[in-house]
Amino acid sequence: MKRREFLKTTAAAGGLAVASGTVSAYSAETPAADSEIHPSLRNQPPLPYSFDALAPFLSEEQMRFHYEKHHAGYFKNLAGLVAGTSEAVKELEEIIRTSSGGLFNNAAQAWNHSFFWNCMSPDGGGKPPETLLRAITAAFGSFENFTEKLTEAAVKWFGSGWVWLATDKTGKLEILALPNAGTPVSLEKGPVLTVDVWEHAYYIDYRNERAKYVRAFMDKINWKFAGMCYEARNSVRWPVK
Ligand code: MN
Numbered sequence: 001m002k003r004r005e006f007l008k009t010t011a012a013a014g015g016l017a018v019a020s021g022t023v024s025a026y027s028a029e030t031p032a033a034d035s036e037i038h039p040s041l042r043n044q045p046p047l048p049y050s051f052d053a054l055a056p057f058l059s060e061e062q063m064r065f066h067y068e069k070h071h072a073g074y075f076k077n078l079a080g081l082v083a084g085t086s087e088a089v090k091e092l093e094e095i096i097r098t099s100s101g102g103l104f105n106n107a108a109q110a111w112n113h114s115f116f117w118n119c120m121s122p123d124g125g126g127k128p129p130e131t132l133l134r135a136i137t138a139a140f141g142s143f144e145n146f147t148e149k150l151t152e153a154a155v156k157w158f159g160s161g162w163v164w165l166a167t168d169k170t171g172k173l174e175i176l177a178l179p180n181a182g183t184p185v186s187l188e189k190g191p192v193l194t195v196d197v198w199e200h201a202y203y204i205d206y207r208n209e210r211a212k213y214v215r216a217f218m219d220k221i222n223w224k225f226a227g228m229c230y231e232a233r234n235s236v237r238w239p240v241k
Contacts, residue, residue, distance in 0.1 A: 040092035041107075042079040044072055045114045053122045057216045062204040067117070070200050074109040081106060096185045108181035112162055116196050121222035129227035132192070139173040147218060153177045154195050154214040165193040165226070167233040190233030193226040 047067055052060040081103050082088040087095055095107040127133055127143060140146035154163040157177045164176040164183075167190035176184065184191040195217050202213035 037079055037082060037088045038091055041082055041088070041090075041095070041110075042075060044075045044110070045117075047117050049122055054120060054220060057120075057220050058202075059205050062202070065204060066196075066201060067113075070198075071110070071113040074106045074113070077102075077106040078110055093185055096183060104186070105181045108183045108186065111185060112181065112183050112194065113196070115191060116162075116194050118225045119193050119195070119222055120217070120220045121225070122220075124220035124222050125218070126223060128223040128230075132223070132227040132230045135173050135230060149175055150195070151214055151218060154197050154217075155211045157197050160198040163195050163197055164189075164191055166191050167230070171233065173230075190229070192229045192233065193221065 047063070051063045051067070054063065058066075082090075082095070087099070087103065090098075092107055092111055095103065096111055099107060128136060133143060136143055136146045140149060150163065150165065153175050154177075157163060159179065161177060161179045162182055164178065166174060166176050166184040166187075168174055169188060171190075173192065174189075176182075176187075176189070195214060197210065197214070199210075202210060206213040
């Protein structure tokens, strides 16, 4: 698929198949050599924009290291871990829900990053779509208060991890700060938005200044994607197939 066609596809589907009620993060292209391994475990989804599209928020160099070294590395590790085992035929989401240790870490990191790329957009920022905005206001009092809470959670989180906006089993929104490869996928919660607070996510551009990175992230949030994720959770309860 050419990049232009891919961009059109991801613009329609939000990069992940949320519209159909699932959040499935893999491409359909399947290299023949690894045919015994499920595509979701070995096919890193393409970035939904070019490497320099988010600059100056994130430089091309920062994005290339993050996507081509870190994210690609998790897929490589994952394929290696499942090769020749009964896990190889499972979908990524199933492995995340049923594994622990190194297998969970690599599977969750593979999924989390695929989701994270879609949470940002060159045209990001502004406010969420109406339905999500209403839910945010109901849960946090106001959009401004929510932004403050999310920023604070991401800036203050100690060590590596992910800060999420997610729905609980009743559909209510909450902010979750999770360590390491932590993900709502294994917690029976519905992911709506995430910010990667691992140092590798920002260190090339921001060095030690995570707060600057987090504040700049707020102006690049892809609210359209978050809105689609929220709608999917609202109509189809997590976990969805
Ligand atoms: Mn990362």
